[in-house]
Amino acid sequence: MSDLEAFRRETRAWLEANCPPEMRRPTTSENDTYWGGRNAKFSSEPQRLWFERMRDKGWTVPDWPKEYGGGGLDRAEHKVLREEMAAMGARPPLSSFGIWMLGPALLKYGNDAQKKEHLPKIAAGLIRWCQGYSEPNAGSDLASLQTRAESDGDDYVINGQKIWTSYANYADWIFCLVRTDPAAKKHDGISFILFDMASTGVSTKPILLISGYSPFCETFFDNVRVPKSHVVGTVNRGWDVAKYLLQHERAMISGMGERGVGRPLGQVAADSIGADPQGRLDDAMLRSQISTFEIDEAALSAAAERAVDLAKAGQSHPAFSSAMKYYGTELNKRRHEILMSAGGIDALEWESERSRGGARPRAWLRTKANSIEGGTSEVMLGIVAKRILDLPGA
C-alpha cells in the first residue's frame, strides 16, 4: 500500500515538474491533438516537450511492457497515473489508433517479430495507423466484407475498397481485414493483415462530413502486394483478432465523453444563460435536463470504474463493453445537445474567431457518429440481448 502511495507522490511530483501549463487545458481543436507518424508536426513547443518527456518515460503506453517502449506499470500504478493526470487536467501526450486498438491486438495475437517491429514504433509515435474494417456495402454487418487477398507466392495481392477509414489520408500503415477464403462461411475466411499505406496501389479520398471536416476516407486497394508474413494470428481466423480489437475500440468510444471534459455542464450553462433571483439556472427545463444528465454521467462513471474492478475480480462478461459503448455514446450525444442548447444563439456560429471556428456546433455534429461508428447502438443492443441476456433467435 505504501509503495503505491510513494508511487503516487513521485508521479505527481514528476507530472508537476514536466507537464507544461499549456498542456493542462482541454484541447480546443483537432490541431491540438498530437497523432504522431512520419509526417507529424507539433502544433507548439509545449506539445513537443510534453510528448517527448512522456515518451522517454514509456508513458505514451504506460501499461505496455518496457521492452516494447512501454512504462511497464501494473494495473494499480496505471490507475494512479491516470488519476494524477486527470487531477491536473493533463492531456494525453499522443493520440493513436496504434495505442488504442492495434497495440492490444498485437500484444495478444502478434508473433515475436511483429511485436518487436511494430510496438516500439507505436509507443514512440513514429508510425500512424488507420483501421481498414468497414466497407461500402457491409456497414454494421462487418463480416460481409468483400476486399479480397489472393495468394501469389510469398505475397497476397489485395483488391477492394474500404470506407470510413479514419484519417487514412494521414496514416502510414493500415491494419486491415481481408477475405482470404471466399468459399468459407462469412466469419471463417477473413484474415487480419498489416501493410504500408505507401504501397503501390493504395489510394485514399477524404469524405466531407456534416461537421465540415473530413476525418474519414474512402480507401482503395488496386493489386496491392503484401508479404504473407504480415498476417497477424492465423490465416482465415482474423475474425478473432477483429473482435478482440473491437472490444478495445468500444471501450475507447464509450470513454470519449470523458475526454477533454472542461467545466461541468451546469456551470457552462450558467455562464451563458445566467441565474434567476433564487440562483437557479434561468431556464428551468434545461436545468432539469442538465441535472438528469449529470446524474447519468456520474452513474456511468461509477459503472466504468466497476467494470474495471469486475474484470480484475474475474467477474466481468466479455460482451459488457457493448453495454458501455451503447450507453457512453448515447450519453455523449446528449451532452452535446445540451451544450448546443446552453450556448443558444452563440452556439450557431460556424466561422468566426470568437466561436473558435464553430468548435461547438462542429463537435455537436461529430458526436452523431458516436452511435454509428464501432458498431451502431442497435448492434450493441443486439449483442447484449443475445450474448448477455441469452434471448432467442440469432
Added chain:
Amino acid sequence: MPLVLTEEQSMLRDSARGLISDKAPVAHLRTLRDSKDATGFSRDLWKAFADMGFTGLLVPENFGGSGLGYVEAGVVMEEIGRTLMPSPFLSTAVLAASALSRGGSEAQKSAHLPKIADGSLLAAFAVDEGTKHRPLQINLQAVRSGNGFKLSGAKALVVDGHTADLLIVAARSGGAAGERHGLTLFLVDPKAKGVAIERTVMVDAHNAARIEFSDVEVDADHVLGEVDQGGALLDGVLNIGRGAVASEMVGLSEEVFGRTVTYLKERKQFGKLIGEFQALQHRAAELYIDIEITRAAVLKALQTLDGDFDSAGAAVAVAKARAGTTATRAVQEGVQMHGGMGMTDQFDIGFFMKRARVCQELFGDSNYHADQLARMKSY
C-alpha cells in the same frame, strides 16, 4: 475501494438471500395483505433476522451489534427488494440505529441500541409532513415547556409507525420553514399522552402510519443531539435511508427484470418466442444496461457513506435518483412485456410496480434529487 462486494459481503448477501427467499417470497406479502394482518409483518421472521445478526448490523459492537457498514445494510436491503419482504429493517435497523448511534448520548444508546440489536425494540423515524419529501419544510412545533418541550403537529408516511415502540421525531424548535437551523430530533414514546397513530393502508401493502401530536410532553433528555442543531444529523440519517431504499430498488428492479426476461424466453406469439422480436430485445437490453449502471451508482454511494460520510451527498442524490427512474422503468416494462397477465392481481409483477412507486417517494423522488444535485453544483 473496488466497486465490487468483498467476500464477506457476498457471504452476507447469500445468507440474507437464503433466509428471505425461503421464508418470505412474494407470497408472504400477499398473505399478509389478504388476511389484513394487524401487524403487517412477521414477528417470527424478525426474530430470525435478529438471530442472523441483521437487526444489529449497524449497531456498534459495544452495544451488542456487529458494527458493519452501509454497504452491508444495502446488501440486505437489496435482498428485501427481491421478494418485497415487509419488515422493520429499514425503520429500525437502518434509520433508528443510525440516528441513535450517530446522534445519541451514552444513556440513549445504552437504553435502545442493544434492544435494536437483539430485535426486541421496534422504532420509526418520522420526518415527512406534506405531500412531497421536503425536510426543510418541517413544521411540527417543539415549544419549550418546563424542563422539556411540547410537540404539536402531524407526520405522514411514517414507515412502521403503527408497530413502533419508539418514535424518532424531527421537529421545529426554532427558525422558520425552509431553514436548516431550528430543527431538533426527539425520542418520543408512542404511548405518551397526545400521540394519535393511524395505520395507513398503502398501495404496496407495506406498513406506514399517520401520526398526530397534540401537546405531547417530551423530557429534555429525550432530545437526540443538540437543540436547534438537528439539521446535520437529520441529513445524515436521511442519506443513509436514501442509500438503503436505492438498494431495495436495485433488488426490486433486478428481480422484475429477471422474471421478464424468463417470460420473453417462454411465451409464444405469432408462432415465435416473443424474445425473438427485436423491438423487445432492444428494450430488454436497454433495461439491463440501465440496471447495471444504477447498481454501480448505488454501490458507489454506499461506499462513500462508509468511507467519507460528510461528502456523500452528491453520490447519494445520484444513486436515489437513478434507482428511482430505473425501478420505474423496470416495473413498467415488466408489466407491459407480460401483457394482460401483468395486469392481474394473481400475478406477482403488480406487487413490484406498487412497491417501486412507494420507494420513489420515500426520502425524495428522482426529481427532488436532481434538483438537490443542481443546487449542490450551484446552478
